[in-house]
Amino acid sequence: MEEKYTIVIDTLGSDKGPEAILEGARLVLEEYPNVNLTLVGDEELIKSKGLPMDRIKIIHAPKTVTNYDSPTAAFYDKTNVYSVFKAVEECGKDPNAIGIISSGNTGALLVGTLRYLLNEKRQRPALAAILPNMAHTFTCLVDTGASIDCGPTQLVEFAHLGTEFMRKLYRIENPRVALLSNGSEPTKGNHLVKETHPLLSKEEGINFVGNIEGSKALSGMCDVLVAEGFAGNQVLKNSEGMAINLITEIMKFGKMTGNEEITKQIAGYIMKTYDFESLGAGIMLGARKYVMKCRGSSGPMAIKNTTKILINIMNNKTFYE
Amino acid sequence: MEEKYTIVIDTLGSDKGPEAILEGARLVLEEYPNVNLTLVGDEELIKSKGLPMDRIKIIHAPKTVTNYDSPTAAFYDKTNVYSVFKAVEECGKDPNAIGIISSGNTGALLVGTLRYLLNEKRQRPALAAILPNMAHTFTCLVDTGASIDCGPTQLVEFAHLGTEFMRKLYRIENPRVALLSNGSEPTKGNHLVKETHPLLSKEEGINFVGNIEGSKALSGMCDVLVAEGFAGNQVLKNSEGMAINLITEIMKFGKMTGNEEITKQIAGYIMKTYDFESLGAGIMLGARKYVMKCRGSSGPMAIKNTTKILINIMNNKTFYE
Secondary structure, X not given: OOOOEEEEEEOOOOOOXXXXXXXXXXXXXXXXXXXXXXXXXXXXXXXXOOOOOOOEEEEEOOEOOOOOOXXXXXXXXXXXXXXXXXXXXXXXXXXXXXXXXXXXXXXXXXXXXXXXXXXXXXXXXXXXXXXXXXXXXXXXXXXXXXXXXXXXXXXXXXXXXXXXXXXXXXXXXXXXXXXXXXXXOOOOOOHHHHHHHHHHHHOOOOEEEEEEEHHHOOOOOOOEEEOOHHHHHHHHXXXXXXXXXXXXXXXXXXXXXXXXXXXXXXXXXXXXXXXXXXXXXEEEEOEOOEEEXXXXXXXXXXXXXXXXXXXXXXXXXXXXX | OOOOEEEEEEOOOOOOOHHHHHHHHHHHHHHOOOEEEEEEEOHHHHHOOOOOOOOEEEEEOOEXXXXXXXXXXXXXXXXXXXXXXXXXXXXXXXXXXXXXXXXXXXXXXXXXXXXXXXXOOOOOOEEEEEEEOOOOOEEEXXXXXXXXXXXXXXXXXXXXXXXXXXXXXXXXXXXXXXXXXXXXXXXXXXXXXXXXXXXXXXXXXXEEEEEEEHHHOOXXXXXXEEOOHHHHHHHHHHHHHHHHHHHHHHHHHHHHHOOHHHHHHHHHHHHHXXXXXXXXXXXXXXXOOEEEEOOOOOOHHHHHHHHHHHHHHHOOOOOOO
């Protein structure tokens, strides 16, 4: 008999509203009969959706941490009930819960994870993105924005987290780790990179291949790309933005020249590799359960795809298999 | 009668070697009869090229500052003659010289500029890139890697330099200035962005439109995108890398499906907008002459195109007209 999993979903926090996330929950329940859901958010709204009550648990927590709030201040604000914190807490408490999916504020998700889901080593988790690359494999970019302004020892920690992840999920025995810089030479970089480079060079258990610049971020020259959160966020979002820009240009060309059929095919081919929207989720490495961060613009498909990733992980498949 | 210009070219520093730069010099002399060149580098080699001696001046300075050298240490190393420093010095001294073109080490070019080409306000120059965007206009990204680890007041200075440039070169009366961040909300950002945001908000003469994240860097939502050099370098190089990646994918699709003719057209169409290689040069804003930084991989066409940019500027045209 197939194993049963519980996944906790924070139904608030998406720009598309809780309706879109709940529609995603419906898709998940339809597609995965072995998955039960704990839905955190506005109880009345969740109840109104007519989801099968024997497969869902509802936790009432109707507040959202917006991008204008301080996540830490919100965490200590006991007068309010924030869905993201309740969801992470529940995920930590429920022994059947394998992970949480949230499309809310990244900082809040990190704060919740730090409080409720630290692993036995009590490592600070890092938000990774698993990105397609030119070698048609995947690159684990870590961190992508959860740890801003961090120091060299944290970057070394990211290298370990990424290495462990790529070894486990992609069965790469000795993942190649690179450090994001503004040039490939070891002498290049900001203060942080210059301090981190020698540490990574001598770090045991890390297959360090040196610095990589932004143009080679998705070249496939490394399996793990270590970056401080602010810079990593630029690579993640810029790559996504450029893919969208160029696909838009291709479609425009098709329309202009009457080649819409073929340009649609080309866009589809590119999207198959570079569709960041459906790839979607980031994963908090180093937490003791799977903490999946969907982007703010997530809709139903993002929730369904992210569930699939969790199922893949549980079934010892690769992330995007 | 057409005005005569002198342009100083640092013939060393390109990965393609001085031969490629000298071939570029030949193209420039052929194409622009009103341009004379001061060529700095290996005198023997330059002489051997048979360029018209009445239109060139040669300065012997056979050493290169590599990406493994410290630019400042090299500058104070009096036993050696570095082409990049000699070239900037000559540009500063020669009243006919309108600018310098170098494809060497960025740090060295900055050090030379600081020493020989400060403007009357003695501002620290910033390296800008003029990038194509989705609105089919141009975005001035400043800084792109000359000023790493700089502070809030420098970012405000970059905003002024970019504003002045876009007003003068693109005739935009009130250029929209944005600050690169990891989210559009004013509360997001690293320490630097959080400190800079309120300064830009109240800065006189700056039309500040707020924070922009990496995915919108080339959206055309701003005319000037202010960034600390390390982060700006990520946006510049990642955008370039992604454009190349996707064009490669398109060509691959064409080959696979027997649609090479049309995919070649599409690649050409995209390249027309996003060909960073031929756009090529960065410009040091705030210097008292035009300091053009070509990329390390520059060949003959990069030199010729960058000369064209200088001619455009002198003729009160836009950068890429």
